[in-house]
Amino acid sequence: MLTKRSQVLEESITLAIASLANELKARGEDIISFSAGEPDFDTPRAIKNAAIAAIEKGCGKYTAVPGISEVLKAVQTKLKRDNKLDYETSEIIVNVGAKHSLFQCIECLVEKDDEVIIPAPYWVSYPEMVKFAEGKPVFIEGLEKNGFKITAEQLQKAITPKTKVLLLNSPSNPIGSIYSKKELLEIAEVLKNTNIVVLSDEMYEKLRYDNTEFIAFASLNEDTLKRTVTINGLSKCGAMPGWRFGYMASKNKALNSAVKRLQGQSTSNICSITQYAAIPALNGECDQDIETMRQAFEKRRNIALDILEKIPNISFYKPEGAFYLFINIQKIEKDSMKFCKKLLEEEKVAVVPGVGFGMDGYFRISYATSEDLIKKGLERIAKFVKNYH
Numbered sequence: 001m002l003t004k005r006s007q008v009l010e011e012s013i014t015l016a017i018a019s020l021a022n023e024l025k026a027r028g029e030d031i032i033s034f035s036a037g038e039p040d041f042d043t044p045r046a047i048k049n050a051a052i053a054a055i056e057k058g059c060g061k062y063t064a065v066p067g068i069s070e071v072l073k074a075v076q077t078k079l080k081r082d083n084k085l086d087y088e089t090s091e092i093i094v095n096v097g098a099k100h101s102l103f104q105c106i107e108c109l110v111e112k113d114d115e116v117i118i119p120a121p122y123w124v125s126y127p128e129m130v131k132f133a134e135g136k137p138v139f140i141e142g143l144e145k146n147g148f149k150i151t152a153e154q155l156q157k158a159i160t161p162k163t164k165v166l167l168l169n170s171p172s173n174p175i176g177s178i179y180s181k182k183e184l185l186e187i188a189e190v191l192k193n194t195n196i197v198v199l200s201d202e203m204y205e206k207l208r209y210d211n212t213e214f215i216a217f218a219s220l221n222e223d224t225l226k227r228t229v230t231i232n233g234l235s236k237c238g239a240m241p242g243w244r245f246g247y248m249a250s251k252n253k254a255l256n257s258a259v260k261r262l263q264g265q266s267t268s269n270i271c272s273i274t275q276y277a278a279i280p281a282l283n284g285e286c287d288q289d290i291e292t293m294r295q296a297f298e299k300r301r302n303i304a305l306d307i308l309e310k311i312p313n314i315s316f317y318k319p320e321g322a323f324y325l326f327i328n329i330q331k332i333e334k335d336s337m338k339f340c341k342k343l344l345e346e347e348k349v350a351v352v353p354g355v356g357f358g359m360d361g362y363f364r365i366s367y368a369t370s371e372d373l374i375k376k377g378l379e380r381i382a383k384f385v386k387n388y389h
Contacts, residue, residue, distance in 0.1 A: 008131045012124055013356030017340075021350035032377035033350040034365035037173065038241040039323070041296075044289035046280040047240065054276035063269040065260050067094035067247075071275040074282035075247050081284070082205075083216040085230065087249045093259055094278075096270050098203050098233040098246035103129050105199055105229055105248065106165070108258040110135035114164040119150040121326065121357035123173045123201070135164070139358060144328065147177025147317050148359075152186035159190070165197050168217055171204040174326045174357045174364040176319020178208060181215045188217070188224050197252070198228045206237040206290055208321035209298040218249075226251050236322075237290055238281040244270065245278045297323045300367040300374055307378040311385055323368045326354065330361035332388055339363065339388075347380040 014037055021033035054060075066072065072089040079085040095101040102125070110116060110133040118126050120139045127137040140158050142148035155166070168187075170179040179187075191198070200217040208214055218228035233246030250256055269275075280286060304325060308316060313331040333339040336353035340363055343349050354362030367374055 005132050005134060009128050012128075014124055014352050017350055017352050020344075024344075024348075024350075029348060031344075031348050031350060032369075032373055032380065034367070034369065034377055035350045035352050036366055036368060037324075038368060039236060039239045039293060040368050040370070041239045041289075041293045043239050043243070044281070044286040046285045046289075047238065047243075047277045050280050051273050051277035054273050059272055059276055061272060063272050063275065065264045065269055066092065067269065068272070068275050071279055071282070074279045075249070078282040078284075079216075079230065079249060083230070084219050085216060085225070085249070087230075087251075091251060091253075091256060092247060092249045093256065093263065094270055094275060095246045095248060095263065096267055097235060097244045098201060098231050099125060100244075100267070100270075101229075101231045101233075101246045101248040102126075102167075102199060102201065103132075104259045104262050105197075105231075105255065106130060106133050106135070108255055108262060109197055110164055113162065115160060115162040116165040116167060117155065117158050117163060118167045118358075119148070119169070119172075121148055121174055121354065121359040121362070122167070123169060124356045126167050127358070136162070138163070141359075144315070144317060147320075148172070148175050148326075149177055149179055149183060150187075151183075152190045155187055156190050159194065159196070163194070163196055165199060166191070167199050167201065169201040170217075171208055171214070171319075171321025173204070173322055174324045174352070174354075175317060176204075176322040176324050176326075177317065178212050178214060178320045181213070181220075184215055184217055184220055188220050191227065192223055196227065197255075198224070200228050200230055202230065202232045203236050204322040205232065207294055207297055207323060209294075209301060210320060212320040214321070229255070234278055234281050238278070238286065239289070239293060240274075240278070240281070243274045243277060245274050297367065300369075300371060301325075303371055304365070304367050304374050304378060307375065307382070311378075311382045314385065323366055325365050325367065326357075326359075327363050327365065328361065329363060329385075332385060334361045336360050336363055342388075343381065343384050347384045349377050349380050349384070351381075
C-alpha cells in the first residue's frame with residue numbers, strides 16, 4: 001500500500017545510533033556516546049529570554065509562511081554582516097531546520113532521473129532526499145589527504161546533461177574540512193555557463209579552528225550569487241538544535257515561490273516562538289556565547305587528536321571546523337558497521353559507522369561532549385583497537 005518513494009528511504013543512521021545509545025543508558029549501561037551531532041552547551045540566555053518574552057506577549061499565533069518580518073530582517077542583516085551577501089527579505093525563507101530547507105529545495109528542483117552531485121563522504125540525509133525526489137545521487141569521492149574535498153577537475157568529469165544540483169557542505173559533516181577561497185573559485189569556474197544550482201549547506205560556519213577562513217559560496221561573484229541557495233540555521237552555531245530554526249536565501253524567484261507554496265501546504269510557518277527566539281542570535285547578541293563554545297570545541301578537538309595519534313593502524317584528517325573526527329580503520333576492519341557494533345557491545349562506546357556517510361572502513365565521532373568523556377571514551381577505543389579480532 002505504501003508508495004515506492006517512501007520505501008526507498010533509509011533510517012538516519014546517526015539518529016538510530018544516538019537513539020540506541022540513549023536506550024542502553026536508560027537501562028543502566030555505562031555508555032559513552034560520540035554519536036550526537038548537536039552541541040552539548042545550553043541555549044544562550046538571550047535566546048531563552050526572547051522566547052519567554054514572546055510567549056508572555058501572546059506571540060503564539062500563525063505567522064506568514066516565510067517567517068515574521070522581524071526574523072527575515074535579522075537573517076538579512078546576519079548574511080550581510082557575516083557573509084557579505086545582499087538579499088532582499090523576500091528572498092529569505094525560514095524553515096524547520098536546515099534539513100527542511102534542503103528537503104524543500106530538492107523537492108522543488110529535482111525530477112525523476114535528474115542528477116545531483118554529492119561529494120563523499122556526505123551527511124547521511126543528502127542522498128535520501130534525492131532518492132525521495134526520484135533523482136539520482138552522483139557521488140564524487142574526495143581524497144583523505146585533502147580533507148575529502150572534491151576538486152574542480154573531479155566536478156568537471158562528473159557533470160552530464162542531466163546534472164541539476166551540486167550539494168556543497170563547508171565546514172563539512174562528517175569531516176570538518178573547509179573549502180578555501182581558491183578551491184571554491186575553481187569550482188565556480190567549472191559551473192559557469194551551466195544551469196546547475198548549488199545548495200550550499202553552511203551550518204557549521206562559526207565553528208572553525210586554527211583561524212581558518214570561511215567563505216560563503218554565494219559571495220564569490222555575481223554568477224555564484226545567482227545560482228546558489230545559501231542554507232544555514234542555528235542548531236549548531238546557536239546551540240538551538242531542538243528549536244528547529246533554519247533558513248534559506250536565494251535569488252531564484254521561481255524556486256523561492258515554489259518552496260513557499262510547498263511549505264504553505266505542508267508545515268506552514270515554523271514555530272512562532274522559535275522565530276522570535278532566533279532574532280538575538282542572528283543579530284549577534286549571542287556571539288560571545290558562540291565564541292566560548294567554539295573555543296571549548298577547539299580544545300576538545302586537540303585533546304582527541306593527541307589521544308588518537310597514539311593509536312596504531314588508524315588515520316584521520318585534522319578538521320578545521322564542525323565538531324567531528326572521521327577515523328580511517330581500513331587497516332583493522334573494512335566493515336564499519338561490524339566494527340561499530342562490536343565497539344558498542346564490548347566497550348560501550350557509540351560511534352557512527354562510515355558506511356552511513358558513503359565511506360566504509362571509517363567511523364565518525366562527535367566531540368560535542370565533555371573532556372572527561374572524550375578521554376575515557378577514546379581510551380576504550382584504543383583498548384578495543386589493540387585487542388580487535
